[in-house]
Amino acid sequence: MVKLQKEPKLNSPYLVAAWPGMGNVALKAATYLREKLRAEEFGEIEADGFFHPVNASIQGNIIETPKFPKSKFYYWKDSKSLHDLVIFLGEAQPSLEKEYEFACEILDLAGKFGVERVYTFAAMPSVMEHTNEPKVWGVVTHPSLAKDLIDYGVSLMNEGQISGMNGLLLAVAKEKGFQGICLLGELPYYTIQIENPKSSKAVLEILCKMIGMEVDTSELDYQAKRIEGGIEKFVDYFKLQGMHEPKKPISDEEIEKIKEGLNAHTRIPDSAKEKIQKLFQEAKKDISRARELKAELDKWDIYRQYEDKFLDLFKKGHH
Known part of the structure; x- marks a missing residue:
């Protein structure tokens, strides 16, 4: 269930959504974007039913009560942009059997606020050196969006899978009639367990170009x-x-x-x-x-x- 703190009036917004994944490419990019834009929180998806604790945390020799991950919505308005942003950040992926329902919750809210396009990020393990600049790959929900990716130097991913919510959200978005794009940042196979700011920067810069906004990525x-x-x-x-x-x-x-x-x-x-x-x-x-x-x-x-x-x-x- 989505719990809203406020209902901002947004102008033709795009949705950017991210969860943890390989190299933390997706969540790092979206979190950095939220911080730089100082996007304001306006709602969250309540954890009940979507997450099932699988272990116990111990502090000072005492077992703590279960803590559930946060799943929050933020918004950003810019008078210079044609599109405001809704940013969704999930601290963890929901339980497997609840992923589809979770995606529907997000997209129902997106529809309520007039979201026109959904963006997600992901990682693409590749045979490359960590010293190389990562390429950005992309997939789209509709053929008409492919040219946009090519124009910005993004390589099209012809086949394969995008696991987890960073991929599933777009499949459900297409089912519900939304346009959607996933930007995948390359990273070496041997670093998939290490956070990769370089790949996060690569996908974030493409997103900013496509939306027509500027974000300082020097910290990455x-x-x-x-x-x-x-x-x-x-x-x-x-x-x-x-x-x-x-x-x-x-x-x-x-x-x-x-x-x-x-x-x-x-x-x-x-x-x-x-x-x-x-x-x-x-x-x-x-x-x-x-x-x-x-x-x-x-x-x-x-x-x-x-x-x-x-x-x-x-x-x-x-x-």
Whole structure:
């Protein structure tokens, strides 16, 4: 069920919808767009019936009550644009048997607000190097939209599947009479579990060109450069597997820490990163601050990444 906080008057809006997926290409691009546009929240889909908890979270030795992912709608109005935007961000994919119904909920709201076209993003694993610029592929619900993609340098995907809600939403959109386009950003097969800002930037830039709007994507460039060093370690590791006398390989534990660190870097807001660094500095002078620091690391599920640094606070005897 959709719960609305307000009902904004929108001008011929387009819908941009995204969920987590490979490389987090889709959700990263849409979330970045929302943040840069400062789009305002106006509704959400209530989680009841669409999500089923499959584990228990533990904090301070105590099991917490189930927490359901958020599925929120945002809107953005621009007097210079012919089309306002509705942005839908899903923190998680709904249960498999509920995906079709979930898509219908989104599109029913889209119809209510006069949405003319639906955009989604996705990832396309490819035989490519992570240092290369990713190509953008596209699929459309109607043949007349294909030329638009070609005009912007997008390669057409002739066959295949787009798994999850990032693909299914467009299929249901076509069924309900909406135009729809999915933009897929290339990423290397060996990085599908690592957030890929470079691919997110590629699909976002195409979307902005198609809509006729400008968004500063320099922060995505910065994030991409920051994680490239970590990816290089993976590349070196895999290359060493084919050598007769390999150097000492990266341990499984190191691989997990690198993966978690790379994911965390692009997932955590800058404000949270700054707070964590500040707490580390404060804990060096006052060890009682370590409790708050540990709580912040647990909150973002990145304690493992900082574990050694955290334990060093006690080894060095900062009191």
